[in-house]
Amino acid sequence: MRLLLVEDDRLLGDALHAGLTRTGYAVDWVRDGEAASTSLADGGLDTYAAVVLDLGLPKRDGLEVLRSLRRRSLALPVLILTARDTIEDRIRGLDAGADDYLVKPFDLGELTARLRALVRRANGRPLPMIEIQGVALDPAAHTVRVDGTPVELSAKEFALLHVLMLNAGRVLSRTQLEQQLYSWDAEVGSNTVEVYIHHLRRKLGRDLIRTIRGVGYLIGQAPT
Ligand code: CA
DSSP states (O other): OEEEOOOHHHHHHHHHHHHHHTTTOEEEEEOOOOHHHHHTTTTTTOOOOEEEEESOSSSOOOHHHHHHTTTTOOOSOOOEEEESSHHHHHHHHHHHHHHHHSSOOOOOOHHHHHHHHHHHHHHOOOSEEEEEEEEETTTTTEEEEETTEEEOOOHHHHHHHHHHTEEEEEEETTHHHHHOOOOTTTTOTTTTHHHHHHHHHHHHHHSSSETTTTTTTEEEEOOO
16 A cells, blocks of 8 residues: 655654555655645556645645645545644644644554554445455454464565455556555566465465456456
């Protein structure tokens, strides 16, 4: 799952990038408002699961970035992360289209919990656990069980399964999966997704993930 992190403070940005990456996110980090808007142009809307947005930014204020994003996309979850902590600031941020608001200093555990909540709501899933065909995935605990038995997955296998399960009923192409799994700075091999799908089938059974020839991969029933 890929995040856009918009933060101009180098120390905080570094810590967030490291912390969110450790949690299993692929993180693209930009340091000013213009770069944020560029990242969110066109392709960005399908690429990111959520945006973590600072407000006090060089070149373009975070609220402006948010307003221009909301003119094009209502769906992409945005969490504002800022030192502006008056009640008026929070109201302005939420009214500009933010989905959540966290004031610095904050706890990384709370940030990631809020992101999980935003992502599942954006995908129309009120429940924290996702369960399909006997496979149960817990995004908070990072665990997967098949018919109640825990299965060990690597971080990337888990991320791939999570994206497919969140999008159950939708066919995702290899390119779409790569975009959601890898940040800009990651090296992606040409058959990486196929390899992970292969591993997942070996560990979870062959029937969960279906290949739709020439289109991509699917969990659950395809729309008819
Ligand atoms: Ca700032």
